Amino acid sequence: MDKITVVGAGHVGATAAQRIAERELAREVVVVDILEGVPQGKALDQWESAPVEGFDTMVTGAQDYEQTAGSGVFVVTAGLARKPGMSRDDLVQKNTEIIRSVSEAIARYSPDAIIVMVTNPLDVMAYVAKAVTGFPRERVIGMAGILDTARFRSFIAMELDVSVEDIQALVLGGHGDSMVPIVSTVSVGGIPLTQLLSDERIEALVERTRKGGGEIVKLLGTGSAYYAPSAGAVQMVEAIARDKKRVLPCAAWLEGEYGLDGLFLGVPCKLGATGLEGVIEVKLSDAEREALGASAEAVRGTMELVQL
Ligand code: APR
Numbered sequence: 001m002d003k004i005t006v007v008g009a010g011h012v013g014a015t016a017a018q019r020i021a022e023r024e025l026a027r028e029v030v031v032v033d034i035l036e037g038v039p040q041g042k043a044l045d046q047w048e049s050a051p052v053e054g055f056d057t058m059v060t061g062a063q064d065y066e067q068t069a070g071s072g073v074f075v076v077t078a079g080l081a082r083k084p085g086m087s088r089d090d091l092v093q094k095n096t097e098i099i100r101s102v103s104e105a106i107a108r109y110s111p112d113a114i115i116v117m118v119t120n121p122l123d124v125m126a127y128v129a130k131a132v133t134g135f136p137r138e139r140v141i142g143m144a145g146i147l148d149t150a151r152f153r154s155f156i157a158m159e160l161d162v163s164v165e166d167i168q169a170l171v172l173g174g175h176g177d178s179m180v181p182i183v184s185t186v187s188v189g190g191i192p193l194t195q196l197l198s199d200e201r202i203e204a205l206v207e208r209t210r211k212g213g214g215e216i217v218k219l220l221g222t223g224s225a226y227y228a229p230s231a232g233a234v235q236m237v238e239a240i241a242r243d244k245k246r247v248l249p250c251a252a253w254l255e256g257e258y259g260l261d262g263l264f265l266g267v268p269c270k271l272g273a274t275g276l277e278g279v280i281e282v283k284l285s286d287a288e289r290e291a292l293g294a295s296a297e298a299v300r301g302t303m304e305l306v307q308l
Contacts, residue, residue, distance in 0.1 A: 001025065001026040001027070001072040001073070001241045002026060002027050002028065002070065002071075002072065003026055003027065003028045003029075003030060003068070003070055003071040003072060004020055004025060004026040004028075004029050004030075004071055004072060004073045004074075004075070004237060004241070005029070005030045005031075005032060005068040005071040005073070005074045005075070005110075005113075006020070006029065006030070006031050006032070006074075006075045006077065007032045007033075007074060007075070007076045007077060007078045007102050007106075008032075008033060008076065008077035008078035008079065008119070009031045009032070009033035009035065009038050009039040009042050009043075009061065010033070010077060010226075011223060011224075011226035011230075012077040012118055012226045012229050012230050012233070013031060013033070013075070013077035013078070013230075014031065014042045014046075015226050015227060015230035016075050016077065016118075016230040016233050016234055016237075017029050017031045017042070017043070017046060017059060018046050018049075018059075019230060019231065019234040020057070020075075020234055020237060021046055021047075021050070021055050021057040021059050022053055022055050022057075023055075023234070023238065024055050024056060024057045025057070025234075025237055025238055025241040025242070026057060026072070026073075026241060027056075027057065027058065028057065028058045028059075028060065029043075029057055029058070029059045029060070030043075030060050030061070030062055030067050030068045030071065031043050031059065031060070031061045031062070032061070032062050032063070032064075032065065032067075032068060032078075033061070033063070033078070034063065034078075036063065038061070039061030039062060039063070040060075040061035040062070041061065042061060043059040043060050043061035044059075044061070046059040047059040047060075064105075065105040065106070065108070065109045066109065068105075068106075068109055068110060069109040069110060070109075070110055071109075071110045071113050072110075072112075072113060072114065072240075072241070073113060073114050073115075073116060073237050073240055073241065074106050074110070074113050074114070074115050074116065075116045075118060075233050075234075075237060076099065076102055076115060076116065076117050076118060076119055076125075076129065077118045077119055077233075078098050078099070078102050078119060079094075079095045079098055079099070079119035079120065079125075080094050080095060080098070081223065081224065089305050092121060092124065092302060092305045092306060093305065093306075093307070095119055095120070095121075095125060096124075096125070096128050096306050096307070096308075098119070099117075099119060099125045099128045099129055099132075100128060100132050100308070102129075103115075103128065103129045103132035103133045104132060104133075106129075106133060107132070107133040107134065107135070112139075113135075113139065114138075114139045114140075114141070114240055114274075114275040115129050115133070115135065115139060115140045115141070116141055116142075116143055116233055116236050116237060116240075117129055117140065117141070117142040117143065117251070118142075118143050118229060118233050120175070121175070121302050122142040122143065122144050122175060122251060122264075123142055123144070123174055123175065123251050123263070123264040123265060123266075123299045123302070124264070124299065124302045124303050124305075124306060125142075126140055126141070126142035126251055126253070126264040127253075127263065127264055127303055127306070128306060128308065130253060130264075131308055132308070137252065137253035137255065137276060138274055138275040138276045138277070139275045139276075140253065141236065141250050141251065141252060141269065141271070141275060141276050142250060142251025142252075142264050142266075143229070143232050143233045143236055143250065143251070144174070144175035144176075144179075144232075144249075144250075144251050144266055145171050145172070145179075145248065145249025145250055145251065145266040145267075146231075146232035146235055146236065146248055146249060146250070147175075147212075147225075147228055147229050147232040148171040148175065148176070148179045148209060148212070148249070148266075149169050149170065149171045149249055150228055150231070150232060151208075151209045151212040151228065152169045152171060152181060152186075152205065152206070152209040153167040153168075153169050155205045155208055155209060156169070156186070156188070156193065156197075156205060159197065159201065159205060160188060160196060160197070162188060162189075166188055166189040167186070167187070167188050168185070168186065168187050169181070169185070169186045169193075170182045170185040170186070170249060170268060170282070171209075171249055171266065172249065172265070172266050172267055172268075172282075172288075172292055172295075173265060173266050173291065173292050173295030173296075174265065174266065174295045174296075174298055174299050175213075175251075175266070176210060176211075176212070176213055176214075177210055177211075177298075178291075178294065178295040178298045178299075179209070179210060179266065179295070180266075180288055180291040180292050180295055181206050181209070182282060182284070182288060183202060183206070184285070185282065186202075212225075213225055235248065236248065236250060236271060239271035239272065240271055240272065240273060240275060243272045243273035244271070244272065245270055245271070245272045245277065246270070246271050246272075247268055247269070247270055247280065248268070248269060248271055249266050249267065249268055249269070250266065250267070250269040250271065250276075251264040251265060251266050251267075252264065252265070252267055252269050252276055252279050254267070254279070257279045257281055258281060258284075258289075258292060259289075260292075260293075260296050263296060263299050263300055263303065264299065265292075265295065265296055265299060266295075267279050267280070267281075268280040268282060
């Protein structure tokens with residue numbers, strides 16, 4: 001791939017750009033931010049690490065989108081964090097405005113791009129990007145499931161004292177609180193988790209995963225998680241840039257899958273060179289289906305706050 005753009009040079013965006021460059025997923029990574037000098041400064045600093053880390057991906061920074069023209073993938077992390085006194089509704093409206101302007105620029109300069117949405121609330125911001133760009137669902141995908149799953153897997157690994165590499169897990173639905181872990185699919189080296197841990201311990205790990213974002217916010221004092229979120233976004237970028245056909249939990253625009261239509265929700269997706277190459281339907285128990293429906297309702301509730 002020639003060019004990948006990361007929009008937002010904050011914690012998530014800058015870390016994502018660094019990971020993309022270090023893995024040489026494109027010839028060039030462009031980092032865009034409205035802050036004067038910040039994307040250029042971070043990009044130059046990253047590029048100066050290239051001789052040490054040994055990558056040839058050029059990292060550049062910009063305030064406008066001319067330099068991003070022809071990017072194959074955009075990782076969108078631009079946004080405001082919720083500040084004290086700001087309601088969730090205010091945040092949705094503010095980030096909607098940001099994502100609207102970013103989406104217009106993407107469609108203008110890179111009409112064939114694939115968008116990986118990270119800005120929260122990501123299911124709804126992905127909807128804004130899709131509506132504003134007019135891109136098909138193959139080219140607008142949200143990052144959340146990989147992060148929720150990674151948190152769940154890391155907690156299971158700590159609990160059992162085994163390698164994270166051997167843990168497979170699937171999480172559906174919205175991000176965080178309303179996520180729907182499909183416990184029947186969780187395995188450790190192929191062994192169902194239910195044979196290794198009691199229901200109570202599994203439930204405790206699920207609960208910690210649900211609140212995983214909040215746990216980091218509390219520890220940091222200011223700001224929110226960015227190492228794991230950027231890793232999740234870059235896994236999606238890699239699947240696309242290297243046409244890996246990976247099966248990953250991502251937020252996809254549903255068109256009847258799981259009996260749901262017209263919203264972004266976390267589901268198992270196949271990602272390759274053309275973006276979303278398929279949505280895979282898993283058999284769900286009645287309780288899981290009900291939880292997924294509730295998660296969809298929560299996303300729809302936030303969608304209603306958006307004025308496009
Ligand atoms: N265009 C480009 N960049 C913008 C714009 C815009 N219109 N508006 C704001 N930004 C930039 C800010 O200047 C800031 O540098 O977005 C960046 C956001 O960075 P941080 O505040 O550090 O936030 P971060 O922790 O990176 O999180 C970004 O990802 O995981 C989600 O919930 C998180 O929505 C948040 C997003």
